[in-house]
Amino acid sequence: MNRDYWTIFFAAQLCALLCSVLGVYLNMRRQSMLVDVLSHSALPGVVLAYVIFAGYSAIGVSLGAALCAFVSVLAIEKLGSSRGRIKPDASMAVIFTSMFALGMLLIAYFAERTHIDVQCALFGELLFSPFWGDLSFGGLLIPTVLARLLVAGVVVFGVLRLVHGRLLAASFWGEGAALMGISPRGMTHVLAFLASLTVMVSFELVGVVLVIALFSIPPAFGRLWASSWRGMMIGAAVFAFVSTALGLAAGWWSGLNLGGTIASSQLLLFLASFVVHKLRYRLRRPVEALHGG
């Protein structure tokens, strides 16, 4: 395996790790669909970045996407509440579709200046990522894709270290956490920021939709088999590693889109484990379970 293969391997694994770890927090807070919202809402920001920076600029696009995603999250919170007429899921649906429509409007009117590679945005081009170039760090040549992921990883894990305790409290205690000065909303904002960052460095690898799989499937596996948040985190990370490796292998062997094979292998492995989970209760007669504990 030459350098390019290792680049792809590490890029995929880093990406999967980041997504699964953040995904655990989102899953605990029942916000797995936030990633869908973030990725779709970012479109207007991306287009505006193209317009303002007159072409593709990594920083511009990232900033535009992040800003848009953040504004969307604020709008969703303002619009919907469990106790109002507009429920949270409805407000999410309204905002992300309207933002996406706005993005499409902008693309239509600024067509000359925006050259968004739809194929790449939807499906990613993990296979070509080594060819994005290299960055040099004092003589050491690191593929751009890995550098980006590493930077994102440092930021994400750095912030998580700081807020982890409060994040857990806000997830489990909700209003009780407010007494301690932790705002569940603030935690949502932090998560949304970290998730946006991760989506931005990931979507060119696996595509905007498949990144949802990386965020939601490993944590679901973790939740199925773990009884503590620690177990969930470890389970999700291990699952992400194994399924990504298998998906990569399958993709290399068959020549199919790597993002697709990774996400598909995650789904298949998860479904297999779900079937086992269901069978556990069928095979063990409920009455025995009751008396045996």
Next chain:
Amino acid sequence: MKIEDQEVLHVHNLSVAYGKTPVLWSVDFKLPSGTFVGIVGPNGAGKSTLLKACVGLMKPAQGYVGFFGDKSLASVRSRVAYLPQRESVDWNFPISVREVVAMGLLARHDKVPARDEVAEIDRCLAAVSLGKYADRQISDLSGGQQQRVFIARALAQNADLFFLDEPFAAVDVATEKMISGVLKDLVAQGKTVIAVMHDLFSVFENVDRLILLNNRLVAVGPKSEVFKPEYLQAAYGGQLEMLSKVMHLFAQSGAK
């Protein structure tokens, strides 16, 4: 219709589980008609689950429930009413108080209420003092009024057996008194009311019979026999605060 003094509910060895977590096991008891029964127990004791299993909303892992002389629920549905916890309904739904009560009539006759049945709806609303609110949106109501709407709907069903899940939860005192009065009227007519309750004082004031639950059946029987320290302790375990309140109650009632 006079209901003979028969057993109106017989729960046979009922066990219910959520996945692999047991919530109720081997619960078995009979209840006669014409009583107000309270189901009490600590959080997680399976009280709501017991109600849901009785009305068929949850499938038991083991056991079954018999009604009006051991008949199945399917054959006596029109005689059974269930009032869930208030949170289980979306109170922002665009519907008026009158329409909600009309649902009870629909359940009773299995067809859309005719014009002359408007009087029946008004009667049920009057019984819970919501006559003036008939055409209001349910989103305009306070918690106590919402609970009364549920009661009015159940009255419209004209059932013989009522299951209520926490009817007095987060309800103002005037409403509590009124609902309590309505329920006692029902019992006086020979119907049966089974209510999950969390406030031991309300229980003490209202019920005739008591079921103590803590995932298992701790005790069942007339209030005077069951409302005793040893049973309450078995049900509530080490929840001393609860016990001390009960001691206070006894001290008070002992003086009467």
Next chain:
Amino acid sequence: MFADLDTSWYAIAGAVLVSSVAALIGSFLILQRRSLLVDMLGHSVFPGVIMGFLFAGWQRSAGWFFLGALLAIAIGFALFTWLAADPKVGDDAATAIALSGMFAFGTVLLSRIQQSAMGAQAGLNTFLTGQAALISKTDVLIFASLLVVISALFYFNRTRFKIWAFDENFAAVTGFKTRKLEISLYVVVAITVFFAVQAVGVVLASALFVLAPLSVLLWVRRFETLLWVSVVVSALGAFGGARWSAADERMPAGAAVITLLFLFFLVSWFFSPAGYFKSSRLRRRTRKTRLTEDLLKSWYYFYESTGSPEGFSVAWIQALTRIHLEDRSVRPEKMRSLLRPWVQHIDDNGFALSAAGRERAEALVRRHRLWETYLVEKMGFSPDHVHDDAERVEHFIGEDLEFRIEAEVDRDVDPHGKPIPGRRPVGGGGSP
């Protein structure tokens, strides 16, 4: 211009009809918290689209295409339902997993047939942006019949659908045949999703179902009104959007329709009776008053227990009033601004109430304790029961009511033994 109108007549009619059906269904979805279902089903359709191309080439209207897509939707829906039913998975995770999982299969399939680049590309664009412009006469007829059938279904069963939508448990316990209703609804959803995705693309399809009903919900009081007005609103939005798109060739029809519907939503959100301007202003004012009153009461309790009317630091009060205040996250700055009208001076070290402030605080506590006494003495409640009720009711007792209660109550300590401040002497005249 009329020549244009002729060829785009079908597009406009098709868009209007699809929007109408979608809005009809969307009313149910939003009330049952299933707004993201369409997003999930829309993405699920992707592998079906690819399979359809494999079998039918790129004749969109071929039967294989339709079948493949419906099958994919059915599989996606089954997957979602199966996962969501398990409490260890949950609705949100199940939606995300089904959505992305099915799309992953589609991705794999697509990369398999990437050789026929042309066919795949056309399919992709349809999938993303819709191709309302290519709606044919046959399609319009299909949509029209769909609308008629679905409307009839809902109309003739409207009461049962309403009961099921409002209170599923009630429907189940009283023996309504909810199974048939659910199945018919989801079959209708599946078919409509298929057409909606073709019309406006996968992402915007959700909006077609949800935007109009959500806007209308803010205006109406009855469920039936919601259903039919949503249809009208959605149809108008689709008409406008399709015309806009026909006039401006850069505009994709889907984005145009959604933009118009979103603008109506914004207007509704701000200006409707249930909207921002009408409701929250009132709510904010009421909340402010209650908060101020609770703060004043807290001052009184401290004054009572310590005897000193001055010098409490705001931070100290904040820490200890967490027990008394409903809104526990009130910050010191907010407290200061709320108390300002009632204080002589206020700074970081503490505050001192003015005479008016003290009177007000005393009145509030008096009303609270009078109400408690009334409940216990006259209504027979036990002392443990009455505090929470009094916390709520005290804000609504005005002077008149206070006099009347005072006349009824002939004690001057409350049920907890605390004196009722400033009450008129027992047995004295009760009229204002």
